[in-house]
Amino acid sequence: MAAKASLALDAVYDILIMDSDGQHLELESFRDLDAARQRLPALAGQYPGTKITLWNRHSRSILEETEGC
Numbered sequence: 001m002a003a004k005a006s007l008a009l010d011a012v013y014d015i016l017i018m019d020s021d022g023q024h025l026e027l028e029s030f031r032d033l034d035a036a037r038q039r040l041p042a043l044a045g046q047y048p049g050t051k052i053t054l055w056n057r058h059s060r061s062i063l064e065e066t067e068g069c
Contacts, residue, residue, distance in 0.1 A: 016053045040064060
């Protein structure tokens, strides 16, 4: 499956979407935490049963994560 990327060089927050094998399905990057948090539920609905992680790329802290399968 081809990966879709929305990378911003000055972004701080990333949303990573991985399948059950740990392969990245999508990566979206954001400068604004609120925008990233608003996008997370839409991605969770688009990829049901898939683990989706919102993290800070500077501190490498996981800010939110869906359960996945």
